[in-house]
Amino acid sequence: MRTAVVVFPGTNCEHDVVHALRSLGGEADLVWHRETDLSDFDGVILPGGFAHGDYLRTGAIARFSPVMAEVGRMAVSAAPVLGICNGFQVLCEAGMLPGALIANRDLAFICRFVEVEVTDTATILTRSAELGQRIRIPLNSYEGNWVDPGAEARVALRYLDNPNGSQGSAAAVANVDGNVVGVMPHPERASDELLGSADGIVLLESFLESLVPA
Amino acid sequence: MTITGQPVHRRLGMTDDEYESVIGILGREPLPAELAMYSVMWSEHCSYKSSRSHLRRFPTQAPWVVVGPGENAGVVDLGDGWLAALRIESHNHPSFVEPYQGAATGVGGILRDVFTMGARPIALWDQIRFGPLDDPKNRYLFGGVVAGIAGYGNAVGVPTVGGEVEFDPTYAGNPLVNVMCLGILREEQLVLGTAGEAGNIAVLLGKATGRDGIGGASVLASASFDDGSQDKRPSVQVGDPFEEKKLIEACLELFEGGLVAGIQDLGAAGLACAISEPSGRAGVGLDVDLDAVHVRESGMTAPEILMSESQERMMAFVRPENVEAVLAVAKRWEIESAVVGKVKAGGTLTVRHQGEIVAEMPAASLADDAPLYDRPFSRPEWLDSLWETPDPPSIHPAEALTRLLDDPGIGSSAWVHEQYDHMLFLNTLCGPGGDGSLLRIRGTTKGLAVSTDGNGGLCLLDPKRGAARLVYEAALNVAMTGARPMAVVDNLNFGNPEKPEVMWQFRETIEGISEACEALGIPVVGGNVSFYNETDGGDIHPTPVVGLLGLADPVPGRLPGLGRAKERMEIWEVGPEATDNLAGSAFQRVVEGHLGGRPTAAEPEMAREVIDLAGSLAHQVPVLHDVSSGGLPVAVAEICIASGVGAELWVESDARLFSEDPHRFILMMEPGTVSLPRALARRIGSVGGDRLSLAGASVELEVLISTFREAIPRRMRG
Numbered sequence: 001m002r003t004a005v006v007v008f009p010g011t012n013c014e015h016d017v018v019h020a021l022r023s024l025g026g027e028a029d030l031v032w033h034r035e036t037d038l039s040d041f042d043g044v045i046l047p048g049g050f051a052h053g054d055y056l057r058t059g060a061i062a063r064f065s066p067v068m069a070e071v072g073r074m075a076v077s078a079a080p081v082l083g084i085c086n087g088f089q090v091l092c093e094a095g096m097l098p099g100a101l102i103a104n105r106d107l108a109f110i111c112r113f114v115e116v117e118v119t120d121t122a123t124i125l126t127r128s129a130e131l132g133q134r135i136r137i138p139l140n141s142y143e144g145n146w147v148d149p150g151a152e153a154r155v156a157l158r159y160l161d162n163p164n165g166s167q168g169s170a171a172a173v174a175n176v177d178g179n180v181v182g183v184m185p186h187p188e189r190a191s192d193e194l195l196g197s198a199d200g201i202v203l204l205e206s207f208l209e210s211l212v213p214a
Numbered sequence: 215m216t217i218t219g220q221p222v223h224r225r226l227g228m229t230d231d232e233y234e235s236v237i238g239i240l241g242r243e244p245l246p247a248e249l250a251m252y253s254v255m256w257s258e259h260c261s262y263k264s265s266r267s268h269l270r271r272f273p274t275q276a277p278w279v280v281v282g283p284g285e286n287a288g289v290v291d292l293g294d295g296w297l298a299a300l301r302i303e304s305h306n307h308p309s310f311v312e313p314y315q316g317a318a319t320g321v322g323g324i325l326r327d328v329f330t331m332g333a334r335p336i337a338l339w340d341q342i343r344f345g346p347l348d349d350p351k352n353r354y355l356f357g358g359v360v361a362g363i364a365g366y367g368n369a370v371g372v373p374t375v376g377g378e379v380e381f382d383p384t385y386a387g388n389p390l391v392n393v394m395c396l397g398i399l400r401e402e403q404l405v406l407g408t409a410g411e412a413g414n415i416a417v418l419l420g421k422a423t424g425r426d427g428i429g430g431a432s433v434l435a436s437a438s439f440d441d442g443s444q445d446k447r448p449s450v451q452v453g454d455p456f457e458e459k460k461l462i463e464a465c466l467e468l469f470e471g472g473l474v475a476g477i478q479d480l481g482a483a484g485l486a487c488a489i490s491e492p493s494g495r496a497g498v499g500l501d502v503d504l505d506a507v508h509v510r511e512s513g514m515t516a517p518e519i520l521m522s523e524s525q526e527r528m529m530a531f532v533r534p535e536n537v538e539a540v541l542a543v544a545k546r547w548e549i550e551s552a553v554v555g556k557v558k559a560g561g562t563l564t565v566r567h568q569g570e571i572v573a574e575m576p577a578a579s580l581a582d583d584a585p586l587y588d589r590p591f592s593r594p595e596w597l598d599s600l601w602e603t604p605d606p607p608s609i610h611p612a613e614a615l616t617r618l619l620d621d622p623g624i625g626s627s628a629w630v631h632e633q634y635d636h637m638l639f640l641n642t643l644c645g646p647g648g649d650g651s652l653l654r655i656r657g658t659t660k661g662l663a664v665s666t667d668g669n670g671g672l673c674l675l676d677p678k679r680g681a682a683r684l685v686y687e688a689a690l691n692v693a694m695t696g697a698r699p700m701a702v703v704d705n706l707n708f709g710n711p712e713k714p715e716v717m718w719q720f721r722e723t724i725e726g727i728s729e730a731c732e733a734l735g736i737p738v739v740g741g742n743v744s745f746y747n748e749t750d751g752g753d754i755h756p757t758p759v760v761g762l763l764g765l766a767d768p769v770p771g772r773l774p775g776l777g778r779a780k781e782r783m784e785i786w787e788v789g790p791e792a793t794d795n796l797a798g799s800a801f802q803r804v805v806e807g808h809l810g811g812r813p814t815a816a817e818p819e820m821a822r823e824v825i826d827l828a829g830s831l832a833h834q835v836p837v838l839h840d841v842s843s844g845g846l847p848v849a850v851a852e853i854c855i856a857s858g859v860g861a862e863l864w865v866e867s868d869a870r871l872f873s874e875d876p877h878r879f880i881l882m883m884e885p886g887t888v889s890l891p892r893a894l895a896r897r898i899g900s901v902g903g904d905r906l907s908l909a910g911a912s913v914e915l916e917v918l919i920s921t922f923r924e925a926i927p928r929r930m931r932g
Contacts, residue, residue, distance in 0.1 A: 009548050010456050012371025016640050019656070050369040053456025109364050109633040140635050142368075189637050194654075 001211040004031040004041040006071070006087075008051035008062050013084065013188065017047045020188035024201065026208045033065040042211045043080040043124075044071055046087025048140065048186060058086065058101060058143045059093035068094055080124040080210040081180045085141055088173075088182030092146075097173055097182045099148030101141075105165030109142045113196060114185060116157040116171045123156045123178040124210035125187075125203050135199040137190040139163060139171075144184045146170045156181055179210070222246075226253035232585055239579050247565060247572040250517035251580060254483035255490065258745055261584035264711040265743040271724050272738040273731050278700065279739060286330040286407055286479060287397070288739025290701050292660060292765055295401050299333035302394040302666075302703040302761045304744040308451070309391040313358025317342075317391050318366035318453040322525050324395040325372060326479035329462050330528070332405040332469040333397025336639055337653055338367055339666050340377035340393050341705070341759045345386025347622055347929035352381075355389050357930065362453075363393070364633040369455035370462070374634035375642050376651040378666055378759075379926075380623040382803065385670075387749030392705045392742075394666055394761040398655060403469045409492040409500060409531045409557045410475035416489070416500065416555035417540055420461045420527040423485070424510035427451035427523025457526040457549065464547035465528060473536045473543070480527035486520045486580070488529040489555065490563055494578035502555040504567040516565070516572040531557065591717035600675060601812045606794065607801075609867050611847065612911035614805050616921050618844040618872075619851060621804045625925020643695075643769065647856075648776055649840050650691035654769055661769035665691035665762050668707075669843075670755030671809050672798035677719045679815050680798065681726030681758050683876045686821045688762035689734055690840050690879065693825045695773060696832035697764030699734055702727070704741040704760050709753025711745045719756040727758065733818035734825070736762075770833045778836035779857035779882045785899040786890060787846065788831075789824045789878035790817065794869035800843045801872035814875045824877045827894065837882035845872040849880045850899075851906055851913075855922050860903035860915050867909035 003021060007014045007030050014030055021028040028045075031038065038044060051062035062068070068090075075081045075096050083091040091097040104110055118126050118133040129135075135157070144164040157172035164184075172183035183203070190200030223233040226249065236244050236252045244252065258264060274282040280297055281289035287301035305320025321338060328335045340363050345352040367374045372395075409416070468474050476496070478488045485507070493500045504519050514522075532540050537553065544551035563577035576583075618624050631646035643661060644652035650665040665688040673680035689699040704727055709716040731738055747754045796802050797811030831838060837857075841849045846865065854861050865871055881890070882901060905912045 009460050010369070010371075012459065012638060016638065019640060049371060050456060050459070053369065053454070055456065109368060109635075111368075111635050111637065112628075112632045138637055140368075140637065186637075189640065192640065194643060195637070195640060 001027060001042045001213065002040060003028040003211065004038050004044045005029065006031050006033060006044060006046050006067055008033040008065055010051050010053050011047055011049035013048035013186065016188045017045055017084065020191040020204055021208065024204055024208060031067065033067045035067045036070060038070040038074060042213060043207065044074055046083040046090050048085030048087060051086055051090060059089035062090045063094040072096065075180045078177060078179050080207055082125060082207055083182040084186055085184055088184055089143060091180065091182045096180050097175055098150060098153045099146050099173065101143045102145045102147055103143050104145050110144065110163055111140045112138065114139045114163050115160040116185060117160055119158045120154055120156045120174065123154065123174040123181050125172055125181040125183055125206050126156045128206040128209055129202045136197045137185040137187065137200050139185045141184055146173060154178065157183065223249060223253065226250065227257060228253045232256055235585065239583060240575060245572055247516040247520055248575060250521050251486040251573060254486050254521055255580040256584045260483050260487060262743055263585045264587045264589050264745060265720065266586055267588055268721055268724050271728050273728055274737050274739065276737040279737050280404065283738065283740050286327045288701060288703060289331055289404065290739060294658065296655060296658065296660065297399050297401050297404060298662060298763060299328050299331040299397040299399060300394065300703055300763055301327045301740050302392060302705045302759065303327065303742045304705050304707060305391045306389065306707065306744050306747055309359050310355065310389055313355045314362035314365065315452050317359040317362030319451045319525055320391055320393050321363055321366040322453045322455065322458050323481045324393045325370065325458060325462065326481060326528065328395045328397040329465055330407060330477055330479045331397065332403040333399040334466055335372045335395050335397045336641060337396050338372055338374040338393060339664060339761065340374060341666050341668055342377065343380045343382065343385045343390040343757065345383055346381050349386065352386060353930060359391055360630050360633055366453050366455045368635040370459045371638060373636050373638040373642060375636045375653065376646045378668060379627055379630055382670060384755045387752065388747045388754050390707050390757060392759050394703065396662060396664060396763065405469055405474060405477050407478040407492050408476035408496045409498050410496055412498055412557050412559040413534060414475055414531045414557040415534055415537050415553055416502065417530045417532050417537065418507060418527065418552045418554045419464065419530055419544055420549055421454060421457045421524055422508045422510040422550060423519055423522045424524045425514065425518055425522060428518055428521045451523045451525050453525050460547045460549045461526055461528060464543055464549050467543050468530065468540060473540050474530045474532055476531040478529045480529060482523065484520065484522045490577050490580040492531060493563055494581045497561060499558045499560045499562040499577055500555050501558055502565045504565060506552050506554045508550050508552045516567040589711055589717045590714045591721055592714040593718050594715040600810050602810065604808065604810045606869055607806055609869060609871060611867050611871060611909045612913050614801060614872060615847045615851060615913060616917065618800055618804050618848050619918060619921045620925050621800065622926045622929055624800060624844050624848060625922045629926040629930065643773055650695045652695040652766065652773065659768035661697065661766040663692035663695040663697035663764035663766055666759060668757050668759035669798065670757040671803055672813050673723065673758060674755040675798045675809065675811065676813050677722035677756050678726035679813050681723040682730040682816045684758060684760040685727055685730035685762065686816050686876055687840065687842055688760050689825050690828055690877065692762055692764030693828040694832055694838040694840065694879065695766060696770040696829060697766035698829060699736050699762055699764045699825065701737055701739045701763045702731055702760055703739060704758055706741065706743045707747055707754065707757040707759065708745050709748045713753065716753055723756055723758045727760065730816065733821065774832055774836055774838040776837065776839055776853050776856035779853050779859055779901050781859060781902045783882045783901040784885055784897060785850065785861060785863065785901060786881040786895050787878060787898045788827065788881055788890065788895045790820055790875065792870045792873040792875040792878065795873055795875060796869055799845065799872060799874045801845065816876050821877050824894065828879060831881065831888065834888050835881055835883040839880045841878040841880060842874055845874055847871060847908055851918050853880065853882065854906050854915060855919050859901055860905045861899055861901050862903065863899040863908040865898060865909050871909060
């Protein structure tokens with residue numbers, strides 16, 4: 001069971017995500033954004049960073065990267081698709097998740113631990129977690145403020161103390177089927193007690209357990 | 215050749231004597247491009263012409279030094295095939311002219327210095343100093359610099375894991391923005407800034423060359439400020455972290471594949487430096503074709519192309535058979551590249567543009583024949599009156615403590631460091647907010663500790679003692695993470711070197727750093743000198759910043775932390791007993807509004823003993839914290855704030871309480887955890903309760919916390 005970790009020019013969390021997945025026994029490989037065939041993979045993660053420099057608007061250029069057609073195909077085929085931080089922004093721009101991410105309420109970058117609560121366990125990010133479970137996890141973003149003027153979305157994780165003004169305090173949002181999820185805080189940064197928290201492991205394990213052979 | 219009445223060489227920041235030297239080297243009047251190249255390469259910023267002779271004083275040897283001063287970064291051996299590359303740089307003047315871009319390009323520049331050596335940059339530290347925040351101009355500069363560091367560092371994908379923030383009127387007209395970078399590499403990946411042998415091809419990688427930053431090194435970095443400073447804005451470069459990120463990944467792939475013979479980054483003096491220094495170091499010549507350089511704007515002249523300080527560029531020297539492979543790697547990472555030159559035997563640098571030779575000179579002359587000044591120095595006469603011992607102050611411990619915690623340089627730095635990604639790469643075991651940083655090297659038992667320390671007030675009162683104390687303080691900080699001090703880089707921020715008093719401060723500082731390094735047995739492996747930090751004739755306090763690297767092997771299983779104090783723990787003070795000397799202390803600056811007296815001298819033997827002790831205690835006790843800015847009460851309060859618990863201190867209310875005498879730290883532990891040497895350690899209190907009690911006074915924990923947290927935010931709200 002293999003996970004593709006997509007690298008756009010400007011992505012910077014790819015090695016951290018691969019490290020965290022492998023330390024949990026997962027199989028993960030880096031895939032360059034020009035790749036047009038992900039048929040060897042059973043799931044895909046768009047990691048954090050600044051894809052294409054975040055120029056124009058976060059995720060606005062990345063959605064046109066060649067690999068995104070394959071990401072879209074996997075999303076439709078019910079494979080697990082996870083966007084972390086910048087990856088969340090890309091999935092929203094690509095229309096695979098509802099809403100958009102705008103600048104934080106206080107117009108400053110936020111890098112610190114926050115607490116979130118599991119509000120939906122029928123997603124590839126939260127299936128192994130308990131409803132109401134609290135998770136201490138680092139946030140690291142400038143455009144982390146999720147807004148959705150349209151229909152109701154599935155919120156998988158909610159901030160306890162909304163740090164960035166996100167609508168409904170949403171920290172993670174899923175599509176209707178729960179197989180495409182965007183999460184603003186970084187699960188891979190909460191996967192080792194030595195670094196301050198291992199609470200994110202349950203989220204990464206949920207993702208790994210959601211993989212089924214393509 | 216004159217423009218608006220002044221000879222061109224003077225407009226380029228060159229003296230008449232220096233111009234005569236150029237004529238002597240060439241045997242003729244220089245062509246415009248030649249004059250441009252000499253003017254930037256011989257600037258203070260690039261040539262260290264006022265400082266070189268003094269910098270030789272530094273101890274630079276140790277068995278673990280792989281590359282010492284003079285290359286793009288220092289390199290030390292960590293054992294088991296691992297090397298660390300480190301470097302510190304200033305971007306003071308650009309940050310005053312344009313804070314966001316000045317600070318951002320400072321980050322970009324230091325990263326290139328480190329990955330030029332073949333290392334992956336793993337962390338950054340920023341030491342930033344401004345005037346008081348009650349002035350909106352200083353708030354603008356401070357906010358802009360922090361945003362620039364965040365904007366560039368976060369996007370380029372290198373965590374900023376620590377640093378320093380200080381506010382003092384001395385920096386109001388001249389903020390200091392220093393940045394240190396650490397990289398790691400396998401020993402087989404080490405690359406130097408050499409052109410290699412004849413036949414090698416020069417490949418320019420990265421962003422197109424534009425008109426930004428022309429003459430930055432000579433016009434901006436090597437001159438003082440006056441009311442016309444805004445006119446210098448076009449000399450500030452503009453950073454593009456996205457291009458730098460791609461450039462880092464592409465270069466690291468080149469190094470892994472062994473595809474380059476040498477490489478040099480394009481920073482100060484741009485192409486002029488990147489073609490001359492590597493050729494000079496290798497004792498070869500180089501043919502360069504400026505028409506091959508990819509440019510951003512049409513109609514650029516040869517001097518403009520040579521002097522441009524456009525960011526995110528590297529010059530690789532490649533054996534002919536590897537050129538195709540190098541260009542393919544560049545293409546894959548979506549960065550531009552151009553073959554711009556060829557290395558030749560002999561030492562002549564020949565530059566062509568539009569079919570004509572626009573510059574021809576001995577390559578080494580640009581670096582090696584740079585002027586060397588032995589500037590006069592003299593001890594400032596005003597120092598005697600500053601040294602007069604002031605009357606002993608009246609001490610109100612509770613009030614003094616809260617005022618100190620409210621100082622934006624002492625209070626929480628969260629407003630700053632929460633804007634920096636300090637967690638990327640999953641290595642940050644000790645991040646911002648503590649004494650030293652500690653980063654693990656995954657797959658090994660090793661950790662790299664770094665502390666950066668500066669104190670302008672202390673160094674004004676006694677530059678030699680002050681600078682030595684910075685080295686000892688940094689060494690103690692890394693020891694408290696379990697690391698052994700290994701190497702130093704320094705950033706020497708000073709005023710106008712043409713003033714004998716400033717030169718004296720400079721020499722004394724170098725002596726102080728050297729003596730302390732010798733006492734600890736650690737080398738200086740690199741540094742940076744920033745002169746002309748003066749505005750309208752007023753020089754800044756002499757402000758050396760020391761960056762000290764330590765190696766922890768193994769990393770402590772559970773690191774001491776400020777947040778690990780618990781009810782009923784014992785509180786100990788370790789190190790020599792403080793005197794009542796407050797010279798250069800935060801108490802003087804914040805509470806008394808006065809600076810005077812002669813600072814206590816460091817004690818080398820005591821320093822070694824305390825540092826060794828801290829290094830072993832780091833593996834055994836939950837809380838260690840050095841006593842520095844604000845003295846003992848602030849050190850204990852910081853632990854109480856981080857741990858959410860009060861404390862009772864058995865101390866007396868006199869000047870010793872707020873002294874910052876060196877070589878001291880606070881230790882907290884469950885009773886009987888370790889046995890401490892009685893000669894060095896004193897029990898001074900207990901953890902517990904909801905207030906900090908000291909010397910017959912007390913402050914509620916809630917007040918400590920809110921004062922500390924709000925020190926910067928409340929001021930930035932205006």
